[in-house]
Amino acid sequence: MNKKELSLEQQEELIKILKARFEENMHRHKDIEWNNVQTKLESNTEKLWSLNEMERTGGEPDVIDFDKELNEYIFNDCSPESPKGRRSVCYDLEGLESRKKYKPENNAIDMARDMGIELLTEEEYRSLQELENVDKKTSSWVQTPSDIRERGGALFCDYRYGKVFVYHNGADAYFGARGFRGSLRV
CATH class of the missing domain: 3.10.100 (Mannose-Binding Protein A; Chain A)
Known part of the structure; x- marks a missing residue:
């Protein structure tokens, strides 16, 4: 297994965490639909690995914007204090x-x-x-x-x-x- 790859179980657990955070913090992404974010995440496993690293180190990553021109969701560390x-x-x-x-x-x-x-x-x-x-x-x-x-x-x-x-x-x-x-x- 590639170092920058999560198992299917780890991917599912991370997506579950990200979805819960997304739903609890709608003020960060008012016009963004979770299903579209999840589809993007599931097709970008290396990005999931990076999000897992953000989560593992305490960053509490969440979607904060969508770049329409590049068709990319932007995640930032949203933890209350520096990770x-x-x-x-x-x-x-x-x-x-x-x-x-x-x-x-x-x-x-x-x-x-x-x-x-x-x-x-x-x-x-x-x-x-x-x-x-x-x-x-x-x-x-x-x-x-x-x-x-x-x-x-x-x-x-x-x-x-x-x-x-x-x-x-x-x-x-x-x-x-x-x-x-x-x-x-x-």
Whole structure:
């Protein structure tokens, strides 16, 4: 069996979880029909594997939009706080390797790539916050423009005082309450 493949039983269980979350959170996807989402999911088993990784690491993925032009459903991590299984990581490998001591086990960019997902952009993060407020106690790395990254920095966001804040840190920083949120197109 391919590493990035779920058994039929695992696929069925994940679809059951995703359907329940979808039905409990209709405010995230008002004009989207679950049957259409399920049909897409069942024909994209590698994407199901990625969604399972999002679920396994605490992201609580859910449909947040449909791209009509590309005919793709967009899933985001919708957990109330930054996914627990993806915290305490540097921004990228360069940041991780630049640490002299107390290196974390991983970094956000490589974890997302290995999961088959993308870190949210600042714009995507703000759009998610319009659906519901997340990261009230935690924060999440977001895609960082190359000119900031070239200077050693990386961006992260959170929600405090009724507003979305975008901050910067060295890409080598990591904190127990900072992880990352991902996006997947199916």
